[in-house]
Structures are given as C-alpha cells and as structure tokens.
C-alpha cells in the first residue's frame with residue numbers, strides 16, 4: 001500500500017484534524033474554539049469546520065459559556081460522555097473483572113468472576129469475559145450500537161492481530177488465541193494487551209503520569225514489567241513484547257526466575273521473589289496470600305525482615321537506574337500492588353538507590369513518583385485501548 005506524507009489525501013487531512021481536535025478536547029477540554037486554535041495550531045476556519053462536524057455527529061457537545069475580555073462570551077466545547085461506551089476487562093491471577101465506562105471514564109456497570117489460582121483454562125476465561133460483557137451491557141442499559149469496543153488486559157506477551165495470541169507462562173498459556181475464542185461469542189471490536197501495559201496507560205492518562213511525553217510506568221506485583229512511553233507513544237518492539245523489564249538480569253547466575261532464567265529483576269523484587277528471600281533468611285510466612293504476607297513483612301521489625309526489605313530497595317533502585325540510563329524519561333511512576341506497598345514506606349530510599357546507579361545528568365532530569373490509581377486500574381487501562389482507537 002502506498003503511504004507516507006506525500007500520499008496524504010484531503011480526506012486523510014480532514015481525518016487527521018478531527019483526531020487532533022478530539023484529542024485536545026478529550027485531554028484538555030472543556031475549551032472554546034479560540035483556545036482550541038491556540039492549543040492545536042490549526043486555523044480558526046478549520047477549527048470551526050471540524051467542530052461543527054463533531055457537534056453534528058454528537059461526539060462533542062456545548063458545555064456552557066466563558067466570558068472573554070471585551071468580546072462576546074465564548075462557547076465551551078467538550079467530548080460528549082454519552083457518545084460512546086467502552087468495556088475494560090482485567091484478566092488477573094484471581095479474577096476476571098469486566099467494567100463498562102462512558103467516554104468520561106465513569107464506571108457504569110461491573111461484573112466479577114473469581115478464578116481459582118490453578119484454574120486459568122483459556123476457554124473458561126473466555127466464557128467469563130463473554131458473560132461479563134452481556135451482564136454489564138444489560139446493567140448499564142447501553143445498546144450495542146453505542147459500544148466502541150472491548151479492551152482486555154491479560155498476563156504475558158500478546159501478539160497483536162485478530163487472533164490476539166497470548167503467551168503467558170504463569171497461566172500455563174502457550175499460544176492461546178484469545179481473540180479467536182472471544183470472536184465466537186461477540187462481534188464488538190476487541191483490543192487485547194498486556195495488563196501491566198494497560199494499567200500503565202491508565203496512570204499515564206489519568207494518574208501520576210499525566211502530561212508527561214517521556215514516561216515509564218514501572219509495575220511491581222507478583223510479576224514485574226514496565227510501560228515505556230517515548231514522545232507520547234508506547235514503545236512495543238517488533239512483536240509487542242517490549243517492556244519486559246522484570247526479565248532483565250540483575251545478578252548473573254542469580255535466583256531462578258518464573259521465566260526459567262537465572263538472576264532476573266523479577267526474581268528479586270517481584271512479590272514471590274521477595275517472600276522467597278525472606279523465607280530463606282529464616283523469616284516465617286503465615287499466609288498463602290502474597291499481598292497479606294508482603295504487607296506483614298514490611299511491618300516486621302526483625303533483623304531478617306529489615307535486611308530483605310533493604311536489599312529489595314537496592315535491587316529495585318538498580319532496576320530503576322537502568323531505566324533512567326536506557327530511556328532518559330522525564331518521569332518514572334512506580335505502581336503495581338507490591339510497588340505501591342514498598343513505595344509508600346520507602347520512596348526516598350528507592351529514589352536514592354536509583355540515583356546510585358543512574359548517570360547523574362539523566363537522573364537529574366527525571367522524577368520518581370508513586371502511582372495514583374491503585375492496583376485495580378487494569379480494567380480502566382484496558383478501556384483506554386478502546387478510547388485510543390476512537391480518538392484516532
């Protein structure tokens with residue numbers, strides 16, 4: 001197919017201007033036509049034409065008046081939250097959660113299905129997702145014609161394409177075509193991506209990453225991953241697996257990781273790795289629930305517990321320093337349930353540890369912050385995959 005700037009047609013340009021204005025209103029609205037002209041660099045005539053089209057199709061609505069110095073009051077415009085809806089799905093270790101949002105990302109309905117830790121059979125997960133879609137559509141009273149699509153956050157590596165083939169070792173999923181399984185039960189547009197990436201995108205759009213064009217969301221839970229955004233775009237690599245930060249080596253011939261390799265960052269700072277090191281140091285873990293166990297370890301004042309926490313901060317700091325050196329981000333957001341538990345108590349120490357490993361110049365240009373949305377933002381993030389497509 002011929003492409004490139006020299007082949008852009010008038011229709012392409014119009015579609016491009018539409019996307020520019022929709023995005024400006026979605027992330028910066030409400031705004032007057034004059035503010036939009038200033039914010040986008042488009043001409044006043046173009047803004048007037050394109051917003052007239054968007055108003056006619058109902059994608060945007062008027063949102064009151066704002067005084068202008070000396071002149072007539074100006075009409076404010078914003079995206080119409082009712083124009084479309086998106087479903088976000090979180091396929092997690094212990095549940096499948098399906099949530100329906102309007103365009104303003106207000107949650108309108110929700111369905112939850114528990115998964116037993118050893119029961120991640122792909123057919124069962126697909127049935128839960130399809131059942132959840134029907135439930136939230138009925139509960140919210142939203143017709144299928146108003147649905148923009150379904151975003152799904154899953155563990156592991158996702159091959160992008162209609163079949164959405166997933167490789168998730170922790171689930172025992174080898175080449176599972178989740179897209180094909182779901183296509184048998186729904187005709188809605190489907191967007192599948194790694195759950196850490198979707199949670200990262202939620203932080204970037206609505207949380208601690210807001211407004212940053214070069215940002216990394218570093219997610220630490222049972223697994224460890226990163227969502228890397230350079231110049232406003234998520235870095236994916238050839239097949240979409242980029243950002244597997246947890247499987248970068250921090251100790252040659254070190255601890256065995258869940259991926260099979262030795263010495264991965266995840267084997268040291270992922271919840272399982274931290275608790276494993278604590279047990280080896282003589283610590284006693286009294287629960288199967290990783291979240292409860294990690295919280296207890298962080299509260300534990302014993303010498304063994306303090307040592308394990310100190311080492312965890314050092315390893316995670318080294319991993320963050322690597323991110324600074326490789327990507328020169330303006331902001332790193334530490335999220336994921338384990339990252340939040342650790343960061344709430346030890347953020348200054350984490351920053352300091354990162355600074356010991358990062359080069360001084362890029363380290364000075366970056367800030368390391370905690371995520372704002374909490375660990376349950378996977379479904380919200382999955383819904384942003386749908387909204388992203390709508391905004392283009």
Ligand SMILES: [Zn+2]
Nearest residue numbers: 247257259264
């Ligand atoms: Zn690994």
